[in-house]
Amino acid sequence: xxxxxxxxxxxxxxxxxxxxxxxxxxxxxxxxxxxxxxxxxxxxxxxxxxxxxxxxxxxxxxxxxxxxxxxxxxxxxxxxxxxxxxxxxxxxxxxxxxxxxxxxxxxxxxxxxxxxxxxxxxxxxxxxxxxxxxxxxxxxxxxxxxxxxxxxxxxxxxxxxxxxxxxxxxxxxxxxxxxxxxxxxxxxxxxxxxxxxxxxxxxxxxxxxxxxxxxxxxxxxxxxxxxxxxxxxxxxxxxxxxxxxxxxxxxxxxxxxxxxxxxxxxxxxxxxxxxx
Amino acid sequence: xxxxxxxxxxxxxxxxxxxxxxxxxxxxxxxxxxxxxxxxxxxxxxxxxxxxxxxxxxxxxxxxxxxxxxxxxxxxxxxxxxxxxxxxxxxxxxxxxxxxxxxxxxxxxxxxxxxxxxxxxxxxxxxxxxxxxxxxxxxxxxxxxxxxxxxxxxxxxxxxxxxxxxx
Numbered sequence: 001x002x003x004x005x006x007x008x009x010x011x012x013x014x015x016x017x018x019x020x021x022x023x024x025x026x027x028x029x030x031x032x033x034x035x036x037x038x039x040x041x042x043x044x045x046x047x048x049x050x051x052x053x054x055x056x057x058x059x060x061x062x063x064x065x066x067x068x069x070x071x072x073x074x075x076x077x078x079x080x081x082x083x084x085x086x087x088x089x090x091x092x093x094x095x096x097x098x099x100x101x102x103x104x105x106x107x108x109x110x111x112x113x114x115x116x117x118x119x120x121x122x123x124x125x126x127x128x129x130x131x132x133x134x135x136x137x138x139x140x141x142x143x144x145x146x147x148x149x150x151x152x153x154x155x156x157x158x159x160x161x162x163x164x165x166x167x168x169x170x171x172x173x174x175x176x177x178x179x180x181x182x183x184x185x186x187x188x189x190x191x192x193x194x195x196x197x198x199x200x201x202x203x204x205x206x207x208x209x210x211x212x213x214x215x216x217x218x219x220x221x222x223x224x225x226x227x228x229x230x231x232x233x234x235x236x237x238x239x240x241x242x243x244x245x246x247x248x249x250x251x252x253x254x255x256x257x258x259x260x261x262x263x264x265x266x267x268x269x270x271x272x273x274x275x276x
Numbered sequence: 277x278x279x280x281x282x283x284x285x286x287x288x289x290x291x292x293x294x295x296x297x298x299x300x301x302x303x304x305x306x307x308x309x310x311x312x313x314x315x316x317x318x319x320x321x322x323x324x325x326x327x328x329x330x331x332x333x334x335x336x337x338x339x340x341x342x343x344x345x346x347x348x349x350x351x352x353x354x355x356x357x358x359x360x361x362x363x364x365x366x367x368x369x370x371x372x373x374x375x376x377x378x379x380x381x382x383x384x385x386x387x388x389x390x391x392x393x394x395x396x397x398x399x400x401x402x403x404x405x406x407x408x409x410x411x412x413x414x415x416x417x418x419x420x421x422x423x424x425x426x427x428x429x430x431x432x433x434x435x436x437x438x439x440x441x442x443x
Contacts, residue, residue, distance in 0.1 A: 001316050008277060008294040008340050031341075038336050039318060041295075051294070055341065079330070103407025104388060105321065108330040109337070189406040190319070 003041035009052045014139055014168060017054050021164045022141055024050045030166060031055070032075060033109035035102070036118040054166070060113075063087045069134065070094075070174055074113025074167045078125070079104070081112060091172055093180035093200050097128035100182060103190040113167040116152070119159045122192040122208040126153065128182055130205035130213050131198035134172035140165040153212035175200055179268035183260040187247060194248050195256035197236070199264035209240035209257050216240075219261055229269065233262035281342045283308070284352030285437060292339055298332075299323045301339035302349055310350035310380045314409075321408030324381035325349050326435050331388035333381075333407070348435040350380040353387075355436070362432035363387050363425045372421030374412035382408050386422045390433030395426055 009028075011017035021028055029037060029048035032055060040046040054060065060075030063084045070090045072081065081087055081098040088095050101107055101115075101124045115125045116136060130153075135146045141164055149170075152160050161167065184196040184207075196207035197216070202223050204216040218238035222231060235258075242253035280289040283306050290305050302308050302325065311334060314322030318336040325334045326348040353361035363383050366372065373379045382405065389396060389404030396404060401422045402415070410418060425432035 002297065002300075003295045005293065005295055008338070010343075031338075034338070034341065035318060035336055038338070042316070053341070102318075103321070104392075104404060105324055105331045105333045105385065105407045106318065108332055189403075 001042035003038065004044055004047040006041075006048055007050050009050055010056055011052050011054050013057055014054075014060075014166060017052050017057065017166050018139060018141055018164060020050065020052045021166065024052075026163055028052055028163075030114075030117065032111040032114040033077065034114075035106055035110045036114060036120065060168070061111075065090055065174065066171070068174055069171045072112055072170045072172070074111065074116075074169055076112050078102075078107035078110045078112070078115075082107060090174045090176065091132065093128050093132065093175065093182060093198065094125070094172070096180075097124050097182045097198065100124050100184055106190070112170055116170060117159060117161060117167055119153050119155070119157050119212055120192070121153075121156060121210060121212050121214075122196075123213065124182070124184065124193065124196065124207065126213045127193075127196050127205045127207040128198045128200075129170065129172060130215060131200050131203045132172040132175065133203060134170065136161075136167055137169040137171060138162075138165040139168045144168070146171075150215070155211035158212070179271040179273075181264040181267035181271065183264040183267070185256055185260060195242075195253050195260055197257065197260035197264040199261070199268040204236065204261055204264065206236065206240065206257050206261070209237065209242045209253060211241070214240060216257070216261055219265075223265075229262060229265045233258055233265055236261035277340060279339050279343055281339075281345050281347055283347045284349060294338065294340055296339045297335055298325070298327075298337040298339045298342050298347075299334035301342075302334060302347070305339075308349050308351050312377055312380055314377065314381075319407075319409065320378070320381075321385055321405075322378050322381040324384045324408065326384055326388065329391075329435075331385050346437075348384070350383060352436060353383070361387075361436070362428040363390075363422075366421040366425035366428065366432070367418070370417050370421035370424050372414070372418040374410070374414040378408060378410045378412075382410065382418060386418075386425070387433060387435060389422060390426055392433075394430060394433055396422070398423070 027049040180200040218235035237254035314320035
């Protein structure tokens with residue numbers, strides 16, 4: 001399979017990439033690692049006339065502490081996040097979740113900015129990011145703005161990003177020794193989750209239970225009221241709208257959401273008490 | 277557009293369409309046919325090559341994305357005298373193949389596994405090769421081959437020219 005024809009624009013700076021987006025509008029797509037975009041293009045589900053390659057822009061890959069937050073450059077590849085010492089110390093849910101993406105070859109190419117922009121409800125890192133809470137920093141022709149992660153993913157392949165904006169950074173709170181867990185259920189080793197649950201500091205997010213990654217708000221509210229893990233996890237699928245496919249029907253996905261949420265909360269609680 | 281890269285130590289520069297995939301560039305333009313195209317959907321790993329020290333699936337990379345890179349394919353592993361790379365030797369000695377279709381990608385991915393972890397457990401080898409499918413299901417001997425290569429020393433986790441391969 002071969003993608004449809006397009007013109008490749010090699011951006012040398014963020015401003016350069018944005019200028020290309022302004023010039024070509026809806027006809028342009030950003031190319032980072034390309035591991036979500038190129039498969040879509042090979043299937044002709046996406047046929048952009050222009051690809052703007054941002055992988056040559058210097059300084060887009062980093063993980064650093066900034067006040068109470070950890071700032072991650074949008075170009076940070078999954079294998080870099082997986083091995084990053086700052087991330088391991090400050091927000092360990094992220095490097096662990098990065099290690100669960102696809103397979104080593106995929107993690108060598110895929111970027112955090114790419115997976116956030118793609119808005120696949122079955123993506124690993126967006127699930128962890130949504131549980132962490134935090135912001136997406138985007139840049140457009142008028143400068144930078146910050147979009148809360150809770151408002152960024154609007155639906156299947158749909159985000160709050162304008163067509164002339166580029167994701168430049170992801171910011172999440174430092175969680176330090178707070179308990180965390182990412183529980184992912186797949187049928188095959190390197191697959192997307194059928195359902196997954198991320199838990200950290202009393203917050204829970206779910207993969208593949210709606211058009212985008214979603215918070216398990218009923219579970220979070222129950223935990224805040226002092227409910228037990230079992231009681232709170234039993235509410236995990238409330239308000240979700242999972243799809244059905246050959247791997248799982250809706251009721252099975254709801255079952256998995258409750259089960260994986262319970263496992264994630266138990267593991268997070270165990271990790272928190274071990275750290276205390 | 278013009279793309280330039282080093283393939284197995286040799287400089288190549290060619291006029292290609294932007295949409296040309298690295299797998300097709302290696303096979304049809306450079307003429308190196310060891311890199312197989314299996315699933316063509318980033319799943320099976322048969323097309324795995326090493327780009328700038330990291331294993332990648334060349335069916336999901338544009339040739340243009342390898343601009344300026346050092347690319348190593350299976351053909352680049354053996355020495356000029358035909359001496360096999362330690363990973364190739366181990367696959368032969370442990371019979372880490374049946375039909376052989378997955379083997380080029382499996383060998384390249386296995387070098388990456390050892391670069392990341394020079395003494396992996398059985399489970400760590402299996403997890404490191406999770407992106408490579410053997411439809412003959414000959415996994416036991418493949419895992420044995422990787423562990424046997426690990427005992428041969430650090431060269432088993434490196435591509436020639438002393439280039440380090442990280443996972």
